[in-house]
Each structure stands twice: as C-alpha cells, then as structure tokens.
Amino acid sequence: MDLAAIAPGLTIAIGGIMPAYAIGKMAAKAMEAIGRNPEAAGPIRTTLILAIAFAEAIAIYSLVIALILKFV
Amino acid sequence: MHISIAAEPLFSFLGLQITNSLLTSWLVTLIFVIFAIYFHFRVDVKMIPGKLQNFVELIVSGFDGLIRDVADEKAEELLPILATFFLYILFLNWFGLVPGVGSIGFTEITHHEEIFVPIFRGGTADLNTTLALAIFSIISVQVYGIKYLGFKNFIKKYIDLSSPINFFVGILEVFSEFSKIISFSFRLFGNVFAGEVLLTVMIFLIPFVLPAVFYGLELFVGLIQALIFMMLTLVFISAASEGHDGGHEADHELKEVAEVS
Numbered sequence: 001m002d003l004a005a006i007a008p009g010l011t012i013a014i015g016g017i018m019p020a021y022a023i024g025k026m027a028a029k030a031m032e033a034i035g036r037n038p039e040a041a042g043p044i045r046t047t048l049i050l051a052i053a054f055a056e057a058i059a060i061y062s063l064v065i066a067l068i069l070k071f072v
Numbered sequence: 073m074h075i076s077i078a079a080e081p082l083f084s085f086l087g088l089q090i091t092n093s094l095l096t097s098w099l100v101t102l103i104f105v106i107f108a109i110y111f112h113f114r115v116d117v118k119m120i121p122g123k124l125q126n127f128v129e130l131i132v133s134g135f136d137g138l139i140r141d142v143a144d145e146k147a148e149e150l151l152p153i154l155a156t157f158f159l160y161i162l163f164l165n166w167f168g169l170v171p172g173v174g175s176i177g178f179t180e181i182t183h184h185e186e187i188f189v190p191i192f193r194g195g196t197a198d199l200n201t202t203l204a205l206a207i208f209s210i211i212s213v214q215v216y217g218i219k220y221l222g223f224k225n226f227i228k229k230y231i232d233l234s235s236p237i238n239f240f241v242g243i244l245e246v247f248s249e250f251s252k253i254i255s256f257s258f259r260l261f262g263n264v265f266a267g268e269v270l271l272t273v274m275i276f277l278i279p280f281v282l283p284a285v286f287y288g289l290e291l292f293v294g295l296i297q298a299l300i301f302m303m304l305t306l307v308f309i310s311a312a313s314e315g316h317d318g319g320h321e322a323d324h325e326l327k328e329v330a331e332v333s
C-alpha cells in the first residue's frame with residue numbers, strides 16, 4: 001500500500017473532525033440564541049462568523065499540511 | 073494541473089530574488105500610495121463632502137467604531153496601523169482573484185521539465201508575505217505594550233523572578249508570542265492558498281457556472297480573514313497594554329455584571 005497517497009487524505013480527514021464539531025456546536029448555540037432573542041440576530045451573526053473563522057483555521061492548518069504532503 | 077506552494081522567482085535583482093507574489097504586493101502598495109497622494113493633493117476636503125471624500129469618511133468612521141468598541145480611548149492612536157493591516161490584506165487577498173492573476177505567465181524550461189510561471193500571484197498566497205505581516209503585528213503588540221505599561225512592567229510579563237511559578241509562566245508567555253506569529257501567518261496563508269487550490273480544482277472539474285459560486289465564497293473569505301487579522305491584532309494590543317491590573321479590573325467588572333444578571 002502506498003502510504004504517501006493516503007497521508008494527505010488522512011491528514012485533512014482527521015484534522016477536519018474537531019473543527020467540524022466546533023463549528024456545528026457554535027452554529028447550534030447561535031441559532032438557539034437568535035431563537036431566544038431575535039433582535040440580537042445581527043451582532044450574534046457577526047461574532048458567529050468571527051468564531052467560525054477561528055475554528056476553521058484549525059482545519060486550514062491540516063489542509064496546508066495535506067497540500068504540502070501532496071505537492072512538495 | 074500545476075499547483076506550487078512556494079512563489080516562483082521571476083528574476084533576480086542584486087542577488088535578491090523577485091518572486092511573483094512580491095511583485096503583486098508591490099503593485100498593491102503602489103495602488104495605495106497613488107490613492108493616498110491623489111487624495112491628499114487633488115481632493116480638497118470640505119465640510120460638505122464630495123463623493124470620494126464621503127466614501128473615505130465612511131471607511132474611516134467604520135474602522136473607528138469597530139476599534140472604539142475594544143480599546144476606547146486608544147482608538148485614535150491605533151486606527152492607522154489597524155486600518156492599514158485590514159486594507160492591505162484585503163486588497164492582497166482580492167488581487168489574487170482578479171482574472172489573469174495566476175493564469176497569465178510564461179513557461180520556463182529547467183533541467184528536465186517545463187514549469188509554468190505566472191507573472192502575478194496573490195500576495196497572501198505566499199508564506200513569506202503572511203509571515204512578514206505576522207511578525208510586524210506581534211512587534212507592534214510589544215511596542216504598544218512598552219508604550220502603555222513602561223519598560224519595567226512590560227518586561228515583568230516575560231521575566232518574573234518573584235516565584236518559580238511566575239518565572240515558568242513568563243517562559244510560557246514568550247512561547248505564546250511565537251506561537252501567535254505562527255498561527256497568524258498560517259491562518260492567512262492557509263485560507264488564501266487553499267482558496268486558490270479550490271478554485272483551480274473546481275475549474276478543472278466543472279468549467280461552467282460553478283466556479284463563480286466559489287469566487288463569491290473566496291471574496292467573502294478574503295474579507296473575513298482581513299477582518300480577523302485586524303481584530304486579533306487589536307485584541308492582542310489592548311491586552312498587552314492593559315497589563316495585570318487592567319486584567320483584574322476587567323475580571324471585577326465581569327463579576328459585577330454576572331452578579332447583576
């Protein structure tokens with residue numbers, strides 16, 4: 001089995017698990033908050049997008065490593 | 073399909089290799105400089121603003137409101153550096169999406185293979201650019217820390233000999249500054265470069281309509297990443313310039329708020 005072919009796929013697959021969970025949790029909480037207080041939808045959306053970008057960064061790190069493994 | 077993680081050198085000048093993303097960064101800088109000179113000398117600032125002045129005032133007051141939320145009285149001083157971070161990164165991100173950037177170029181024949189070298193490449197799609205921005209951002213955090221706390225209080229954060237635990241925490245603080253540089257640079261580079269790879273792959277898979285959707289996504293990602301870079305620098309600066317006492321005050325306020333609610 002060629003490990004070099006599997007490594008990039010595994011990197012992004014494993015590295016994507018927790019960010020996906022984090023983003024899902026954040027979105028769920030934000031929707032809950034908007035449901036409780038619909039007037040605050042604007043600020044909640046802004047902070048949600050910022051927070052999602054932070055969680056997404058973790059997935060991006062593993063994506064960079066996957067790309068380096070693949071193309072370098 | 074050719075994807076290169078490193079920026080390709082175009083030519084060398086006095087032993088310094090000029091890469092295509094460096095060229096793009098210079099171009100974006102040039103655009104800003106020309107706009108600044110034009111606005112300074114050609115547009116007379118009036119009480120009743122014209123179209124261009126109105127636009128610039130809108131941007132500046134937007135930044136001012138955003139920064140004032142986090143660092144109230146320091147906002148006026150921090151505005152130029154933070155707004156520059158935002159606008160520069162935003163334009164670098166968006167310049168990489170302009171049609172022709174990354175697709176117009178020439179083929180270079182090396183020892184045994186032909187490689188395609190684009191003339192322009194998104195400025196932030198090169199780790200060198202983002203690393204430079206990150207280092208500059210962290211240095212400015214230290215500079216504002218020294219300015220607002222004084223050198224003695226500032227250095228106490230990193231070298232604290234009052235107890236072994238505090239000494240160890242100081243070492244951790246030093247490491248955390250370096251990890252900030254790494255996370256800053258990799259976050260920006262990763263997002264922009266991954267966006268370019270995504271667009272390339274999508275264009276190869278389905279050449280019609282679909283890439284347009286991802287172009288929209290990349291415009292959004294570019295904006296968000298520029299905003300995040302600015303907001304993080306702002307938060308780090310305001311945390312570094314408050315020091316220990318400020319932190320306790322904030323904790324105290326938080327407790328009060330918690331008690332009230």
